[in-house]
Amino acid sequence: MTMPYETILIVVLALPFAGSCVAAVLPSNARNAEAWLAGAVSLACVVLLAVSYPQIDDGGVIRHTVQWMPELGLDFYLRMDGFAWVLAALIVAIGFLVVLYARYYMSPQDPVPRFFSFLLAFMGAMLGIVLSGNLIQLVFFWELTSLFSFLLIGYWHQTAQARDGARMALIVTSVGGFCMFAGILILGNIVGSYDLDQVLASGDKIRAHSLYTPTLVLILLGALTKSAQFPFHFWLPQAMAAPTPVSAYLHSATMVKGGVFLLVRLWPALGGTDEWVWLVGSAGLISFMLGAFIALFQQDMKGLLAYSTISHLGLITLLIGLDSPLAQVAAIFHLMNHATFKASLFMAAGIIDHETGTRDLRRLSGLRRFMPVTATLAMVAAAAMAGVPLLNGFLSKEMFFAETIETHTNSLLDQSLPYIVTAASMFTVAYSLRFIAEVFFGPPPKELTRIPHEPPFLMRFPVGLLVLACLLVGIVPSLTIGPLLLTALHAVLGDIIPIYSLAIWHGFTPEFVMSLVAITGGVAIYLMLRSYLLIAEGPPLLRHIQGQRIFDRVLVAISWQLARRLEELLGTRRLQPQLRLVFCAALLAGIAPMFAHGIDIWGTARTSFDVTFALIWAVGGACALAAAYQGKFHRFAALIFVGGAGLVTCVSFVWLAAPDLALTQLAVETVTTVLLLLGLRWLPKRIEKFPAADVPERDLSSRRYRDLGIAVASGGGLAVLSYAVMTRAAPDSIARFFVENAYTLGGGTNIVNVILVDFRAFDTFGEITVLGIVALTVYALLRRFRPAAESIPVPEQQSCQDLYDEAQPSREKGDTLRSAMAVPQLMMALVFPVICTTAVFLLLRGHDLPGGGFVAGITMAVAFILQYIARGTTWTEDHLRILPVHWMGAGLLMTAGVGVGAWWFERPFLSSSFSYREIPWIGSVPVASALLFDLGVFALVVGATVLMLIAIAHQTVRSHRTPSSRASSAAAASATAEVR
């Protein structure tokens, strides 16, 4: 193997994600291909990890850093030490077995690409958690696992149970993840880095910090929700709605281990305080007891295993909370053991479910006769779970017992701990026994619809392999698990490793007595409760306290009742109050700083008063006020007034030395007016009547006064603000850079144009893209447009003309219109080439003199639209082929091409270049790549403007058809509606 170890890290992390993408696109019945792919991916990861083992053996660490945002301390940092290696190996190895199992478990009707794709992506996310060397990155993968867990629990989304379970798991774990993110941010702030190495090295600093407790609580919230610890344990039983391979993989072997992994990982930095012992220890102890107790009373096999998982994770958490190095040894050991026996038990439960069609312990019985091999395997695994000697569960449990006997805080709880855990362990034994006794022993099952038999060998194989691991670890621990455990301990505890023994026989020690008491007590409990268990619904005492019900109530209260009351209180679906709020907020935001800092309005005027300018603005202001006044009942007049205000704005631009703006404003003003005129046709007639509508007059006028107040305040405020700014000296802004470099760097003398097509060309590129999108949206919206019934008939004026024409024998319909338009038609025909030439002229001179792509494009569009006005839609489109979408496409491609072209010369995107060329007759002509860019802008603006105008203009043509003829010529209508 020549691959460097750093590369192995990347490949191990990337392979599952890549596999996930491939799995997603395979056909939906490709069960074998999916299984081969997923199996190959996980097996490859196993091999790669095995190859890298020598590097991390003995406390070594493989690191790989990719700089991302170094100034914020954010790097993509992969880090594998012994502990991470053990977890990663567990993830990929069990992943491989689960894939193999799932191949036979999933039925041919299930859409398997989704399943394997999510499963592989989950594997990648889980590897991301254990291999992250940066805490922010860890949080990212942490959230990813929550997400894929959600998707996998909800895999059979046709059942409500799966949807609810998935949602609950997502909400609980992601709320926890969010808290953890906050905790990690504080932690990073305390340490000054998110680097795991640095965080682990600054334990004393963290523990002494005043924010230690909130940090710890927040991070614990994340870890405890993920590991389903009390009081957040209730999501795990609900998650059992997932397919069994998912339960085996995510909800027993890997994802729920994420929480305890993080606790062990951060123990050197966060542990060693009373808060740690009490918070972590009590959560673990309660989960351990509660899980074991409730598990005994479950009737669903998977429910029993789920509560048992909560209980075992509680055991691990309790060990971590005991806060001694030896306890961490036991925690890591039990973490590995639990993954093996619990995954195999889940698989066995899945096999039984698969073969019998039920998971109800009351209905199952005597299956030993039908599936002896599965029965034997399950019995061994359950014995490991119960802590029977010669199996791996016994060893780690013995360590656990020994650790509880040790004195830690010497409180009453600490002293009574051995007795409490022994009692809880009795229940562990009892439910393990119950699982086996009720499923495999007793009389043959009666109520089953089919006769169960052994599953295919390959479905049993993963279970067998895991059980073999349980046996080997249980019988020869020092040869099998010993080195791996030592490797993991090196990473967590450093060089000081406490003395522990992996032997199976330590003599007649107190912990051995505890084990014996637990086993005999467990058998006794089962025998006593046996008849009660078969009729019981849920555990006694706790039957009525159900976590998920409380959760549902809280959820309904927050997301439904509270949200609705808030919406009733604060929300409105009406636009006017919303806009009113927006303006009031803007007003406040504008006025508040003036009050806070005071404002001196009166500066010194920098230009002298000009009567002409004042007169122009008298007209402009009057136009604006008149438009506001006439907007409701005289739309046409209002439109003319708005045009007047626009023209005054345009003149002001000329006056204020902004020739480019003036040109653009003039052209845009024209087009906007035409556009609005076209729209007027579709609005309802509104005739003024007094008193208006049925709204009470007083109500109406009070509303008007309020709006008037807001309008006056906004206008006045803006006037004061602009006066205050204009009468002050300008600060030295970045404008100087543009002025100084427009010619030397951009090769143009029109600074505004150089900014647009050169310095800030990327902005312009985005801007014209928006313009194109808007044009397409306009077109798309209008294709489905159905006018209101009263707007469909031909307008009054036109129908009068038509009636007159038809009444006269010498005239044909439409003659009046034709004769009225004869002169304009001639003029427009003559002016068309002139306008086109002007547009080209404006485009070409743009770089040096006022002009440019925007104004040229709109001018060109004006030329087209004038033809439409003078000749009508039909004639124009018969004689002139305008392809607006092609114009737009060409424009976008050209601008993008100019941008990409810079790459050929190894310059950044959109770099420009220019030179001067001597052309006969014309002289020295500047040739700049920016001109090509401007040409693209021009083409796009032409296309977009024409597309919008034509799309609206076409509505007239479409709606004039009567409904009957529309039906007969549906194809023709749609053809016309297409803008050619």
Next chain:
Amino acid sequence: MEIVLAIGIGVLAGSGVWLLLRPRTFQVIIGLSLLSYAVNLFIVAMGRLKIDAAPILGSHAADNINGLPDPLPQALVLTAIVISFATTALFLVVLIASRGLTGTDHVDGREP
């Protein structure tokens, strides 16, 4: 000059805001136009007023670059003009489509 322009901006903006708060769609659309005039002028005014020199090099003494008006707000406003045209067009189409669908030109899609 400053006082005239300031009052002008104020009147345009005030009329625009008043129209935007009205219940009919056409009023809102022309209100938006008026407000965008005001805002465009306001942005140009942020570069202070220069009357006799366009931001074009070479048309006057090249060494006196301090005499040029600020080109940056002008470049910003140039695209703003075009974009506000696009916004107006989009809004107009929404307006007539909503009128066709709901049968009313009230901004809420139904008469109060």
